[in-house]
Amino acid sequence: MSLVRSLGLAVLLALAAAPARADAPVVAAASDLQFAVAEIAAAFEAETGMRVRLSLGSTGNFARQIRAGAPFEIFMAADEAFIADLHADGLTRDAGDLYAIGRLVVMAPHGSALVPDAGLDNLAALMAAGGITRFAIANPDHAPYGMRAREALMARGLWADLQPALVLGENVSQAAQFALSGNAEGGIIAYSLALAPQVAARGTHVLIPEALHEPLRQRMALLNGAGEVAEAFYAYLMAPPARAIMARYGFVLPAE
Structure with a gap:
């Protein structure tokens, strides 16, 4: 367990009265957190008066940017392996904390010929009948949700035949945009995105069984040079208000 987690809300109480830094710390957050972490950051600012800036993207790209010296203070990865690698190279303060386990869904826009089902x-x-012309996933070369989508499709024996129709998003949020664009039959995206009202209203989705892919164990860590506001936000991410928001977006929460 990290030192910041052990301090918990005491960090927040000590810092709430302190003047906010002019340069709010930047949180590099996996794009499956798009809606959840925005709510958490807003609640954190309302409760403490402290502000963070969010940068959303693919975990693999963020890891490369951190190695290149990007000025992030917290990294919320969608795959804990990236945190482990950065920690092994001395780029994080400690091994970090598991904050959630993500889930995949197959989603189709309204009017699509694709009817989402758990077994795909x-x-x-539809593939056998030539009815899939465009199907979106995140890029499996650097996006964990794309890696797991590929595993699920391979487990069902669909990966090779689906190649001509695949549309790759730079991250899972972009994959969701592609899947619901009306030019695609659907795609495999994050459950957390599918549950957001603005996404849910555009189509239907079904959870993909976890047995079809490796777990999406999502870990975060403070990066070297993180300041007091970043420490406070990190502690807040592990506190009940933030955990409740994460649960509402379909994340499986690790035991406290």
Whole structure:
């Protein structure tokens, strides 16, 4: 358990009365957190008067930027392996904390011929009939949700045949945009995005069984040079108000 987590809300209480830094710390957050972390950051500012800036993108790209010296203070990765690698190279303050386990869904826009189902059976049937022209996932070369989507498709024997129709998003948020654009039959995206009202209203989704892919164990860490506001926000991310928001967006929460 990290020192910041052990301090918990005491950090917040000590800092709440302190003047906010002019340069709010930047949090590099995996794009599956788009809606959840925005709510958490707003609640944190309302409760403490302290502000963070959010940068959303793919975990793999953020890891490369951190190695290149990007001035992030917290890294919320969608795959804990990236945190472990950065920690091994001395780029994080400690090994960090597991903050959530993510889930995948298959999602289709309203009016699509694709009918989402847990076993991807309808996707397989449509592919066999030539009915899939565009299907979106995050880029598996650097986005954990794309890596897991590829695993699920491979487990169902669909990966090779789906190649001509694949549309790759730079991250899972962009994959969701592509899947629901109206030019695609659908895609595999993050459950947390599918649950957001502005996304849910545009289509239907079904959870993909966890047995079809490796778990999306999501870990975060303070980066070297993180300041007091970043420490406070990190502690807040592990506190009940933030955990409640994460649960509402479908994340499985680790035991406290």
